[in-house]
Amino acid sequence: xxxxxxxxxxxxxxxxxxxxxxxxxxxxxxxxxxxxxxxxxxxxxxxxxxxxxxxxxxxxxxxxxxxxxxxxxxxxxxxxxxxxxxxxxxxxxxxxxxxxxxxxxxxxxxxxxxxxxxxxxxxxxxxxxxxxxxxxxxxxxxxxxxxxxxxxxxxxxxxxxxxxxx
Amino acid sequence: xxxxxxxxxxxxxxxxxxxxxxxxxxxxxxxxxxxxxxxxxxxxxxxxxxxxxxxxxxxxxxxxxxx
Numbered sequence: 327x328x329x330x331x332x333x334x335x336x337x338x339x340x341x342x343x344x345x346x347x348x349x350x351x352x353x354x355x356x357x358x359x360x361x362x363x364x365x366x367x368x369x370x371x372x373x374x375x376x377x378x379x380x381x382x383x384x385x386x387x388x389x390x391x392x393x394x395x396x397x398x399x400x401x402x403x404x405x406x407x408x409x410x411x412x413x414x415x416x417x418x419x420x421x422x423x424x425x426x427x428x429x430x431x432x433x434x435x436x437x438x439x440x441x442x443x444x445x446x447x448x449x450x451x452x453x454x455x456x457x458x459x460x461x462x463x464x465x466x467x468x469x470x471x472x473x474x475x476x477x478x479x480x481x482x483x484x485x486x487x488x489x490x491x492x
Numbered sequence: 493x494x495x496x497x498x499x500x501x502x503x504x505x506x507x508x509x510x511x512x513x514x515x516x517x518x519x520x521x522x523x524x525x526x527x528x529x530x531x532x533x534x535x536x537x538x539x540x541x542x543x544x545x546x547x548x549x550x551x552x553x554x555x556x557x558x559x
Contacts, residue, residue, distance in 0.1 A: 341555060402548070432547075
């Protein structure tokens with residue numbers, strides 16, 4: 327009986343939990359961006375650097391692309407939940423609070439870094455805070471904060487993996 | 493026969509849905525808004541919206557393979 331559980335433990339992996347938590351973190355991070363920065367604070371919308379929302383039509387076009395952004399964020403969250411359900415159902419992955427929490431933080435940071443580099447710096451679709459005396463400072467501040475989240479999340483994941491003897 | 497109808501009905505319905513997307517996009521039938529959204533830049537912007545997610549999905553597929 328003990329041998330069987332050791333063999334079962336050997337087949338357990340951390341990858342599926344990291345992937346599921348990262349996807350959910352990406353989704354939750356995307357929703358925080360969309361809900362807090364786009365809608366509540368209204369610091370920016372999806373295309374505000376290219377299409378300033380100074381007319382009703384421009385505002386509505388920005389709202390449309392915000393909707394597309396939210397649709398992809400929803401799909402990512404749904405994929406994360408599906409992965410999480412699958413790994414719990416199959417019982418072939420390590421279940422660790424540290425890996426899950428780290429994955430959520432890592433996903434949030436990862437999304438912010440990728441979105442920040444692509445949308446804020448390379449394509450300049452929008453700035454973190456459009457109406458500001460120094461939008462670049464807000465963009466770099468956002469990126470630094472996101473990198474810290476990414477690093478902290480990865481550190482927690484590695485700590486969880488070590489504790490799980492992987 | 494029934495199987496063939498079902499086989500072709502699904503892609504047809506999908507095509508119908510995609511065609512109706514432009515008209516259905518604005519509940520108030522705001523033609524200027526539709527023209528502003530579905531102009532020449534539509535597919536380029538759609539690609540740009542997917543881009544960050546595509547990067548993230550690629551990274552997550554690598555993470556999924558970790559031991």
